[in-house]
Amino acid sequence: MPNWDDAIRERLAELRLEPVRESEIVEEWSEHINDRYEELLAGGATENEALSSALVEFTENDELIRELRQTERVVRREPPLLAPASTGNMAADFWQDFRYALRTIGKAPAFTGICVLALALGIGANTAIFTVVNAVLLRPLPYPESEKLVELGRAFPGSEFGGNLSEPKFVFLRDHNQSFENLTATQEMGSNTYVSDDTQTDFVQGMIVSADFFRVMSIAPARGRAFTANEDSPGGDRVVILGDSLWRRRFGSDDTIIGKTIALNGNAFMVVGIMPLGFEYYGAQDVFVPMQMNPASKNEGHNWTVIGRLRPGLSAEQAQSEAALLFEKFRSIYPQQVQRNETFGARTWRINMTGSVRELLWILLGAVSLVLLIACANVANLQLTRAAARQKEIAIRMAIGGGSWRLIRQLLTEGLVLALIGGSGGLLLAIWGLNAMRQLLPDGLIPRVEEVSLDWRVLIFCLAASLLTGLVFSLAPAWHLLRVDLNGALKEGTNKTGAGVTRGRLRNVLVVVEVALALALTVSAGLMLRTFANLRGVEPGFATQNLLGFEISPRGKSYDTVTKINGLYLRGLERFRNLPGVEAVAITSKLPLDAQFNLPYRLRGQNQFAGAVQYRLITPDYFRVMKMAIRKGRQFDASDSRSSEAVAIVNEAFAKRSFAGGEALDQQLCIGCDKFDPAMRRIVGVVNDTKQQSLSDISPATVFVPLAQAADGMSGILRQASFVCRTTGDPLLLGTAIRSEVHALDPSLPVRNLHSMDQLVGRSIAPQRFNFSLLSLFSGLGLLLAAVGIYAVMAYNVSQRTHEIGLRMALGAQGHQVLGLVLKQGMRLGLTGVVLGLVTSYAATRLLKNLLFGVSATDPVTLAAVALLLIGATLLACYFPARRATRVDPLVALRHE
């Protein structure tokens, strides 16, 4: 049979088809032309006539090429690497390189798109987390010279500094210190604070502050004045300073309000000032009232946040030293007011405020940096692939005298342009991500979260991250360029040369690094998942399903005594008990997993307080409603009244703490006896422990007192009590019925904090859920990028080995053998990465140990599971290129170099 191939190839040359495709078309048309040729011969044509007639249909027909051009995809040739020659002027050269880089990038949209996406994800995640780090940890507090503000509090060796001070301690520090210009004490007014008039009642946020507050914060009211020393004394006038927001929204920005009175918590207070717009102190406060503390106060409730402004030239450390000395002096004068290991601590206010999340935020920033590194490795790999396609051209350019530095400068410019485009995308992603994060962030997890916003530091970070990233991923092809062997590169079959081999090794190293980093990230996410799961499995000590809680916050003259409040509550109990769907109702002064409340206590026979424990006022049905277990003794009942013997029930933690294995029943204690309740109470029961602060903390020692025996001084605490209902069905369905019963009870009463206990439990583990969600997101991103990286390398390797694979198959290799060959190569890379990743994780996850619960940082189960996951992901990423390898047509492959 005549050879038609050359003639067909010559015809197809102008289409510049991919070599494999061209070979296929040549083969197909060759057979067609041959059939025609033989038909013509059989019909009586001469050999020459048959030859030319058969060919002419294909080789003389412009329409064929025209039609084919539209049908077939044309191989894009890489644009030439070098821009026009240097102008000699650096700025002009850079501008030239920049424009050229834009053109080059624009000509390869798929390549550019993948790079930009990977970079945008990496840079965007980093920018988002840095924005939070910046606002919470780096930005100074929004007060003048805020670095001079120092918080003073109780400190115990070995535990986190923090903790409020009592009035006597505050007075002592204020009067004896040399380190501070001024010292102030503040306390929140409580959630029941309200402003009212004839028509409307608003619950507001309020702060009790000493007169020096404004000097310490270095902020004066925008209108009116601060408190005077007289107003801050016991028996001083009832005065109030309004927050700007309350003044605008409730008082219509009334300029004449200074000097007028408003009703605060049912009492008349005269307005003496309005704070400036935007002033915040632990959030936006609506009202400030003076402390009016007795300087000789013996009140040992540690409820005051104490902040001081340092004298010029002094540091927080110096203040700390002085505070420790002062504490010893205090201890020598008032030994009964201090605990054994207690001392004073002084720390910069900003550091103290944000200490709880410092570790978490730096960990998150570390995790997203890993994602960015993986993205960099990916893009570097893609750049190397592209460089491989341009290798011959690069070699030619260098051989004819194009300096390698010029080429490197161009590569770097291209890389920087790509990175800046990716960075811009990342900034948009960060903005979107921050908005999403604000919705999902659990309340109170991150202090200063209201200050999270983009500022110049964030923009600079984003720019720097983009530039650095661009430099880093351009280094690989640039460094490689310097080592190109010109002679080898200029020959045919370029990937068997040293250049091709080094580049292949570099790509493999990058892939191994990607897998290792992805594994480290996924292990972190896995540990968070186990922490979260462990927490969810913790027994809170009571049955959480079908339990509804709510408050009715009685206030005003109708409920100004314990007796009146109790009367209201008992009437409420009757109503709620009779609602359909309610099995039982009780009352407690504080729900578990809600805020806490503690009082000092003393056992009979002791002179000194033994410490402070949780204090709860409850109705007799409380333990039944909560499905808690009475371990010893009995519950409260109707006989435990105001006129009967004073009794108490304690939990197991209290019994262990106070009686260490001995019998708790019939022991006697008084709790809050310094200020609230002098009664010596007999312990009549021991109940199981319940969680209070959080599911991960140990259950605190708790003393329960019957509501009916609440002392007169307990009215404030009683007002914040919660009803708790055991329901037959979904507790939240009872909301409407509850509201109408409360309205029928007293139309002026609100229904507040209505929620199911399941919601409360959910809220308490919300921080761990948040940690897990974020780390999973980062690990998912890292995994995806690493998988894409492996896939890209394997796909490229397969395409480079087409000739070899074709040869093997022509010599008899089966499909599954080829599959195995490619998979083995890929898995070798993957497994190396997994091993490296395990070693890295073993070292790095120790950083997480404070965030974990119930699982160690080097938990072998988690490490093994994640290793298997990564191996599986690697297998999947290798499978598709491997499968494509088995479909290589040996004949086509052998013809194609």
Add this chain to the structure above:
Amino acid sequence: MLDREVKRGSTEVLILALVQDRPRHGYEIAKLIEQRSEGVLQFHAASLYPLLYRLEKRGLISGRWIEKAGQRRRRYYKLSVAGQKVLAEQRKTWKDFFTALDRVAGINPA
């Protein structure tokens, strides 16, 4: 000779119909069209192969290399599932067209 435009519009259905029964290679398809149309329709390479490749790209036919005993391998095309649907639609369209032609201009294809 048939008008170029009419030919263009009908080539797709011709090819799809011919590969419906069994897979065929390009030369066979061209020869069958010529034979069954008694020379009225002739497809040269310029029309045939670009169209075959377009149909393959659209997923209406699928090509495979087949080597028969004693022969060199050839590329055979067969109808895909999507192609079956398109062929059925196009047959209906052409039928309706001829019915309309008959009603208006008395052109009976039978």
